[in-house]
Amino acid sequence: MSIISKFAKALATAAALVIAGGTAWAADTITVGGKNFTEQLVIAEITKQLLESKGYTVDKKDGMGTKIVRAALENGEVDVYWEYTGTSLITFNKIKDRLSPEDTYNKVKELDGEKGLVWLAPSKANNTYAYVVRGDNPKTDKLQTLSDLAAAYNAGTAIVMGTTAEFPKRPDGLLGLQETYGFEAGRENVRPMDLGLAYNALANGDLDTIAAQATDGQIAALKLRLLKDDKGFFPNYALTPVVRKEVLDAHPDLKETLEAVSTKLDDATMQRLNSEVDVDKKTIETVAAGYLKSIGM
Template sequence: MSPFPGRRLRTLVPALLAVALLAGGCTGLAGGGPRASAGSLAPRVDLSGRTYVVGSKNFDEQQILCQISIAALESAGASVTDRCNVGGSDVTRQALLSGDISTYWEYTGTAWASYLRETRTLPDDQVLAELRTRDRAQNGVVWLDRAGFDNTYSFVVDGATAARLNLNTISDMAAYVRSGQPGDVCVETEYASRADGLAGLQRAYGFELPRDRRETLEQGLIFQSTADGVCLFGEVAATDGRIPALGLKVLTDDRGYHITYSAVPVFRADVFDRAPQVADLFAPITAALDQQTMQQLNGRVSAGGQSPRDVARAWLAERGFIGS
């Protein structure tokens, strides 16, 4: 992933962003149902007269979080435009910085490694503290409280295959690759190119993945491909609901290579400063989103076929955050 702000992003992203916003945001602009009604969040914050454009990256978890933000803001009286599914990390980040969206959910690890280009390994508390200081000062981005789940990178194997081959850790995966035995490693495009992705993993675990043993797939295809044996090892997100649904085994990152990816609502500073009480709106939501909850919500979309909007609003209503 390219650092921000970079010259390549300044020249390439605007054109890509225009296409992505039209393609990804058109569903939300067309409607999609009634506004969320007031629940327990509304007495905390009155956002009447405020307007927000809410965006997200282009995978299920991000779109669920986007719909959570939309419903929460609506329930407090705000006018909201749905721009969920903007695109990948770089495009969505640029949409925030350029003012095309007001807010989205970002991950501490992504910002730390890819936007700030940091290589230091720090506890997530310290990472978030530095992000709050530096990202506001340098880029006008405000970071709120983090949710209680870690959407870090993980490698999975079909459960029965893992038991048969005694694969339990990423060190086991590295040893298997070094042995030359058959079996492909499937990764998504972003992981294959990120500074904190595949290249660093090979250095950390001391193996070299031959090009003919690597398959680059859309993330959504990796789960089933691994369950079906097309991929022996698949790179996935730790909170995805398809992991338990398909009987996949997560390999332990025994050398602690992958950093923490806590999800945090981020806002343009100029938008946030007009109504800083919006932080109080999101505080109970981030407190309620733990690892198990996020994996269950993801599973309702990725494995259950429900829409991110329906899943988000059902969960918020179950918690009493919005009206049922």
């Protein structure tokens, strides 16, 4: 073999090694997605730190809207994010039947499985929607249920409602709620905004109620009252890690790793973590690290 041939062979071998090394590096990179509110920012950071401790390189892409992060998961731009069972049931799979928490999980696991998405073990953290009111407000002091809230709107009471930007447009949000309870809040009474700002606005009297999330840390901190969903409109929203099947097939250890967290989370834990960020003003990174340390991970 000539010197030139040997040199060409050596270059080819080196190139193959570089390509193989690059492929291996890419295979060990996991893209973690997340939505744009406190609980999702916390759980995305927990996932990032956890996977990094297991040797993965993690690209975190949080702060996305619900439909955007779901589309990113389906098209491969995101490998894993934590979704809520009720959101997948109604928003993505268009199921309007009222199902038990277990049936909700099984249904979305089945339907999303057909799309190459794997739902791992769900947590006990149920971040369902919940309307909250403050004390000492004549417009809401007598309200105990969502039927009471609907009756107040129908009687012409101008109850100003704070919501996320998505909630008024969601079938599992204000659209479906108004249909089920038979009322219209009126555009002039709905204020889409960041939930953190909404809690401040409720506390200082600029809002009368918030379409909140049941695991929000400010609910207990501000001593707010939850209105009972007496017609059972809102489904179960179990916070659950969802992974692309091809990623899980390549890294089966992800199942055990992520479920070590999901099986430990409950409402009280998520309320505490959310409160540490929103009330105690700790950083997302500090809260995530503290939680992982507390569970020995």
